[in-house]
Amino acid sequence: MTQAQLQETAHIHTLREESGDRKWWEFFTFSTDHKVIGIQYLVTSFIFYCIGGVMADLVRTELRTPDIDFVTPEVYNSLFTLHATIMIFLWIVPAGAGFANYLIPLMIGARDMAFPRLNAVAFWMIPPAGVLLTLSLAVGDAPDAGWTSYPPLSLVTGQVGEAIWITSVLLLGTSSILGAINFLVTILKMRVPGMGVHQMPLFCWAMMATSALVLVSTPVLAGALILLAFDLLAGTTFFNPTGGGDPVVYQHMFWFYSHPAVYIMILPFFGAISEILPVHARKPIFGYKAIAYSSLAISFLGLIVWAHHMFTSGIPGWLRMFFMITTMIIAVPTGIKIFGWLATIWGGKISLNSPMIFAMGFLGTFVIGGISGVMLASVPFDIHVHDTYFVVAHLHYVLFGGSVLGIFAAIYHWFPKMTGRMINEFWGKVHAVLTIFGLNMTFLPMHKLGMMGMNRRIAQYDPKFTSLNEICTYGSYILAISTLPFIINAVWSWLYGPKAANNPWGGLTLEWMTTSPPAIENFEKLPVLTTGPYDYGVSAKIVDVNKVLSIKPDEPYPTIESNV
């Protein structure tokens, strides 16, 4: 009997069909069910991914030729500003919150989040903020000072657009803070009896690290934006040099959030990858504690690296060295994770299905972003490539090759659980191959462009860079096309796909121990922890299922530790 079968036997009483009570219109209401909110987050953020993607392709179309011949320079600046803001604040961050909402209570055996109404409030701040931001293009004064919005430029480019940008980002930041409080309390306080922190799935560890980071850093961004709004609207001079303000202080405050934001965007998907690889490689995760604690290490170190974005702006020499060294050290916990994942699949029995192709694609492309990150940490080299396409390439390898591939891996992996239907494998593989190919074609040449002398955020460039830019542009079109099979496949499978079993992948974490989709209260009875989350192939143990089940409800459940 494999562990998965054993686990299912242990939870036989939870397997009753009980999914019929959810109505479709509930997804459009102020529902407090974490599963509804999770799907609301995911669908909303995916819509904004498409909007941000269209903007990216418009930017790339302008850059296909060296001259300004597609949009005006003002519109071009608005497009890349909105593209970045949308992809960060309306796609990757909320998509992570979506998975956290859906999965955390299921993984720890809780019936809902700790603060369900707060949870719904956090979600419902996102659509107005996103619509506001997108509609600013229609107002004709869209924000165009870059997503970094550095003063004094952001104070002179258009008051309405900048005010819209600040309002929107403040709303999204607030939503993120509220979500983080919820995740942290839920993970710490609502685990099923018997689940210690070291029996927790690694996704929960990753979300704990992420939420801590959100709580510490996001309020600083809010402070910076409020001061910027005063400079913009009330004529104060906190950051405006004309009145003696200091624009570099804004950069410090901005990056104090926005560098941790990179880890806020990647850690949830580090967690998801740690779930997906063991299931589809049929092997325990290699070095559970190393991967769990490296998330916390990244979270802590992520708070003390922000000024590596400012190596050319004017910080003292010794401070540059400090931030160089802390940034380099982050490579160590990240390396621990990557090598741990490689060792997980090494010697396993890999099913090359769509979640696994995305997860392995994540490993292969994220490592490029990690390597270029170490190069960028080196101050003398960063002085050359700062604000060039090398940085654009690096950040897209991390955020697209890392976060977005992680999001897709997670969507394919948990689609059966969320919808109760299997997603079509063939089109899933087409999507995976097109995405991985398209992203490398788009972003790999950018490394060379940056080092050879192409700066970022420009609508016109030196004609000697034309051919590489054409490759990037055609790659971005492949990326646009790659989402079409996904959209059609996801919608069709959700409506007409074959019914999914409760545990189609043979996973061992608790979300697989309930129905697909889960019942409204998640579990008929609280589940019993009989194995660790990754005990694949651990078949030698003797587990008396009846003994486990006969424990009285108010007694702590016996946890059965793996004996390897």
Place this chain on the structure above:
Amino acid sequence: MKIPSSIWTLLIGIVLTLASLWYGQNHGLLPTAASDEAVLIDGLFNAMMTVSTGIFLIVEGVLVYSIFKYRRRGGDNEDGPPIEGNVPLEILWTAIPAIIVIGISVYSFDVYNEIGGFNPHAAHEAPIMQESMSMPGTAIAVTLSDIPGSAEPNLNQEKSDEAMQDPSTAAVRNPDIPQMHNASGVGSVAPTLGASPEKEGQVPQLVVNVSALQYAWIFTYPDTGVTTGQLHVPIGREVQMNMTANDVIHAFWIPEFRLKQDVIPGRQTEIRFTPKTPGDYSLICAELCGPYHGAMRTQVVVESQGAFNSWMQEQLLANKDTLNQAVSINLADMSVDEFLTPYSKDIGIHPEMLHQVHH
């Protein structure tokens, strides 16, 4: 014949090392190195590229090998071996990256020092004053009160005053932006890339005042009073750029020199370098400064001392008439764009850009 796995590991290791060493030197990813500093930075990059190639090949190799070797065969529903970790292996792959990043940090530190990042003359020492030690709250008050006449030294103001002594520089800079005071106990808030350690304390052989505005670079040579829109520098002489911006933040970047420094209104940033290879290069604004940011670029000409001198003579002759005219009028009565309009053709910028001055 079955080859033992240790031999395979050795062979793969040798091939990986050779491939990494070769690619680290032959990547072709960097343009000409046209300054002494560029050579140092390229050496650092090549070393990082060598290590990176090795890591990249190992990770991708393991992935591709696993896909073929460990793919689930049809009908096999068993789980894989229950290996949950291996402490010595985990220590190994924690230690090796740690050693690599420490090595890269030390190398970077050295290069940064060589290109003048720690130049002590780049920033004044500003010891905390006696009263701020004895009176609680004074230190904070001093930091907060950024008023003129404060006892704090203001290196930015000193440098700005020095540059403004040159009338041609004063004509193109925005005098209305207050200069940032030094930070208490830290010194100048505009750190720079100064002289390399062996040239420490020496006066640069050529000083150029750089003023950045939307969307142009204006260079003034205080030794001769020449104002141009193109940067000419002689080979082998140490050049110092004294930079500030008139409106928003810009960044001075010459890819062939591998050097970049933000140019910030209210601060005087400096950058020193020694051009090495003659040629025409681009000077690019690298910090988003508005819709026409992409157009804010000009030419840098590195030439022999003789060619530089004759270029300077031409500039002097070309500006002579207008210079005579300029000294006969009171500069204070004219706005910057009024003053600059006659020269706009000479310095290679559009007259309408001048209206951006003083914004």
